[in-house]
């Protein structure tokens with residue numbers, strides 16, 4: 017009896033590895049610390065009422081951002097572990113199985129649990145404010161999306177200490193991801209973690225499309241929307257076409273593993289190529305989903321910090337839309353070498369190259385916007401200036417990869433690793449950092465310290481080039497991706513050493529950012545203007561942080577860059593247009609259901625991972641009960657009385 021419990025426990029809690037022991041202890045201590053702090057300061061009720069049940073888009077946005085920064089930490093630690101393993105030939109730090117697990121979890125976490133939520137966080141913070149709305153179209157759904165993402169990410173993350181991590185790569189190609197090759201639970205954690213959070217992402221896509229199309233302030237025409245709003249729209253349209261493919265693909269893989277279906281196994285009549293096509297029909301658009309909003313962020317920042325209207329607004333909109341359209345016709349460039357034949361390869365090579373055109377248009381538009389502008393080099397602008405060369409080089413190596421015959425050489429080499437990190441770090445991560453610095457004062461009412469920020473910026477940037485430039489040469493020299501070690505005879509030692517140093521420089525850059533945030537929370541002056549950058553769009557017209565209802569009276573929009581125009585009018589001595597009298601404001605009520613329902617999904621998912629129906633079924637029942645309870649909840653909204661709006665506004669504006 018005792019023996020069997022011990023055996024179960026040793027399989028269940030993955031042990032025997034110092035890294036995992038370390039993680040176990042770390043998790044336990046963090047949990048104890050959190051419970052202690054919340055209890056000591058009597059904050060449980062506050063946490064529940066103000067945050068976990070909140071349907072306020074601004075709070076949801078902040079929670080997304082906190083979660084994604086934690087995931088950036090975890091994914092970053094994974095990256096540094098791998099770079100440590102590769103620092104020299106014949107290092108024995110991670111064994112091959114462990115290396116496989118780490119590159120798999122690193123890739124999944126960075127894309128799905130770091131980039132996506134950071135993006136959703138910015139959507140949530142900015143979009144309603146930028147279009148002059150009081151909230152998103154479906155606030156309850158918004159909260160549900162967040163909690164599904166959160167519990168999905170948690171399910172994926174616990175695999176490290178419970179049962180074992182997935183190790184079949186971030187896209188889990190069969191047959192590696194099939195039961196025959198991955199009999200453990202890692203792959204099931206992968207399926208359920210991504211599935212649960214992916215459904216949240218799909219709902220967010222729908223939510224923001226409706227928000228942008230239906231909730232804009234009176235007068236705001238489509239062609240007057242801020243560029244970040246446009247980029248969000250294009251990203252969300254891509255989401256609603258791409259994510260259903262992911263959902264179905266993972267469901268089929270689950271059926272293969274769980275019920276012995278044979279969709280993707282050659283025995284039994286399936287075909288792994290089917291999976292590879294499907295997963296890339298999602299996977300390629302996915303990388304555009306995360307990069308398009310970065311384009312929007314740069315457009316906002318370039319215009320604001322050059323004190324000029326964005327150059328080529330219409331061509332920007334057209335470029336965004338055509339990129340999201342073409343992103344669906346390039347997926348086969350991920351397997352040029354897998355025998356599609358010359359005609360198919362040529363088609364996908366050309367569609368891939370076409371995307372370079374609208375992207376180039378955008379880069380020129382940014383440069384023309386800066387041309388003769390009065391540029392101020394604050395941190396959001398710095399990150400933007402760092403992004404442009406990085407993204408241009410990354411884009412050009414992408415075009416090289418899209419040359420099908422050449423790809424037979426580059427395929428699965430470090431050249432590819434260098435390319436996609438260049439666009440993902442230089443484009444996506446730098447882009448979202450720029451956005452975070454830019455909108456930080458709107459979220460919290462103070463700016464981040466510039467000096468520490470400059471340190472972070474330079475460490476990340478220099479670290480980036482030091483880390484990834486050598487990898488292009490390693491790739492050309494024949495080093496393939498996903499190798500956990502190599503011999504002295506290959507001659508790859510020196511460049512790998514340089515690359516690892518660069519990786520650690522970025523790690524130090526991240527520490528500076530953490531320090532910067534901590535320092536700024538303590539010492540920064542409050543921004544009482546609500547408009548610290550002299551912004552152009554509506555979010556800067558209200559106090560920071562914005563009151564729950566955002567706008568006391570909805571703004572009337574007459575032009576692109578409405579807030580900027582309004583400031584011009586005021587400067588010329590025009591009085592602000594008379595405001596209509598205040599009215600009670602209609603608001604959604606907080607709800608605990610999204611949190612509880614997503615927790616039930618987590619429980620059900622955990623049950624399915626271990627094939628414990630006694631756990632999965634109650635979990636699913638919980639989900640059903642939550643839906644039932646919600647459909648019988650009629651008390652879902654309330655009104656903020658005029659008096660209270662007046663008091664809030666006076667308090668917020670009084671200090672202006």
Ligand code: HEM
Nearest residue numbers: 095098099119120123126127131185186440497498499519
């Ligand atoms: C912060 C610095 C980073 C470093 C030093 C780093 C390093 C690495 C390394 C060493 C690998 C494994 C290469 C191999 O052996 O095949 C890898 C893979 C990968 N990384 Fe990163 N990475 C970083 C950031 C990111 C970011 C920000 C993203 C995405 C937003 C990302 C996405 C990926 C993906 C998708 C893979 C492929 C995983 C797979 O092969 O299944 N990385 N990275």
Ligand SMILES: [Cu+2]
Nearest residue numbers: 300346347350
């Ligand atoms: Cu692609």
